[in-house]
Amino acid sequence: MASDETTRTSPSQPLADRLRPETLEDFVGQRHLTAPGKPLYQVIQNNRVHSMIFWGPPGVGKTTLARIIAHQTGRPFFGLSAVAAGKGDVREVIDQVQARTTAQPGLFDSLEEKNDQRGAILFLDEIHRFNKAQQDFLLPYVEDGTIILIGATTENPSFEVISALLSRSQVFVLEPLSADDIKTILQRGAAVLGIAITDEALDFLAEYADGDARKSLNLMEATAQLYGDQGEITADHLKDALQSKHLRYDKAGEEHYNTISAYIKSMRASDVDAALYYLARMVSSGEDPLFIARRMVIFASEDIGMAQPTALVVANEVFRACETIGYPECQINLAHGTAYMALAPKSRASCDAFFAALEDAQKLGNLPIPMKLRNAPTKLMKELGYGKDDGSESRLPEPLKNRRYYPSTPVKPD
Numbered sequence: 001m002a003s004d005e006t007t008r009t010s011p012s013q014p015l016a017d018r019l020r021p022e023t024l025e026d027f028v029g030q031r032h033l034t035a036p037g038k039p040l041y042q043v044i045q046n047n048r049v050h051s052m053i054f055w056g057p058p059g060v061g062k063t064t065l066a067r068i069i070a071h072q073t074g075r076p077f078f079g080l081s082a083v084a085a086g087k088g089d090v091r092e093v094i095d096q097v098q099a100r101t102t103a104q105p106g107l108f109d110s111l112e113e114k115n116d117q118r119g120a121i122l123f124l125d126e127i128h129r130f131n132k133a134q135q136d137f138l139l140p141y142v143e144d145g146t147i148i149l150i151g152a153t154t155e156n157p158s159f160e161v162i163s164a165l166l167s168r169s170q171v172f173v174l175e176p177l178s179a180d181d182i183k184t185i186l187q188r189g190a191a192v193l194g195i196a197i198t199d200e201a202l203d204f205l206a207e208y209a210d211g212d213a214r215k216s217l218n219l220m221e222a223t224a225q226l227y228g229d230q231g232e233i234t235a236d237h238l239k240d241a242l243q244s245k246h247l248r249y250d251k252a253g254e255e256h257y258n259t260i261s262a263y264i265k266s267m268r269a270s271d272v273d274a275a276l277y278y279l280a281r282m283v284s285s286g287e288d289p290l291f292i293a294r295r296m297v298i299f300a301s302e303d304i305g306m307a308q309p310t311a312l313v314v315a316n317e318v319f320r321a322c323e324t325i326g327y328p329e330c331q332i333n334l335a336h337g338t339a340y341m342a343l344a345p346k347s348r349a350s351c352d353a354f355f356a357a358l359e360d361a362q363k364l365g366n367l368p369i370p371m372k373l374r375n376a377p378t379k380l381m382k383e384l385g386y387g388k389d390d391g392s393e394s395r396l397p398e399p400l401k402n403r404r405y406y407p408s409t410p411v412k413p414d
Helices: 039-045 062-073 087-103 111-116 132-143 163-167 179-193 199-209 213-230 235-244 254-268 272-284 289-307 310-324 330-343 349-364 379-383
Strands: 052-055 077-081 120-125 147-153 170-173
Touching (some): 039 170, 062 147, 087 147, 132 147, 179 213, 199 213, 254 272, 272 330, 310 330
Parallel strands (some): 077 120, 120 147
């Protein structure tokens, strides 16, 4: 059940929750979004909150930022996790928000005020876990301003969030925290736990975190429980505590990301045995087959590309098989696709060429399209030179006429 009541911290809560700041001033990291003049700073400063999606790896502050926005703009905050929540839970939030509005007639003079001044925030963690029907259910309440949606996802929202909802939200990309950011948070955590920690231990935790503050805080807290009476926490204490843990694949934790990373990098290196091993680890732990297949589709174009164009066909067919068949049989399809991707020749030419073109498009804006390429549906437009070949070879806008994105010698499939 979602609630807009503030939860008080207690020693029984995980350290990461007890350290959660309530103001942007105390927030660590994501300076490209939170520094004075940056987007989220302006959202809070101007009290103009709109629907948004936070996209980034785990442990970088997505939930915390959503709570800070609600706290500093004085808005009701309702939090749900898409892993466990369904349409009924969303409906309950909507009912609470609508009841609040009904109980205070004239609370909002306009939709703009409803959205920008005092609208309730629904924070939906792991929004990518909501299927299309569940996301469609949210849409009208976002459109009419009943709720301001803040979604958090570790997955590319272009693939995981329906276009109608995405078009009504601004996507903010959050980055892994730096080692200095992690150390700042760890020092706050040590103060809360009442422990001393060596510089070497802080360095170890910062490296272990790999940009994820929660990961390092959890290890520090577990170590403090074991060795907190030793005077100070050392790197050896951390290593011993880490070894004593029963490590297993966690679909919501760091092993999820470590394993899919190892899987992709093994295919990229054409190491079919390693790729199949990491696939087996994911399958045996119950990883969503569509998550794996989706990565395969991306890999087929990003890493194989024109070196073997049929890779995209195979990857899409594997995705389709996983979608229609499911476990346990689709593990064979995943193995087939994995072996194919790992053994295929690799070329990033088309991918790199596109992103080079994208950089120019974003940097230079809408350059005039050459006249010979323009549509000429009327006589007047033809007389003005629309659609008339001027004999020049380049079809790029004039400032880019000598630009080459794709290799001069095309990559040919075997």
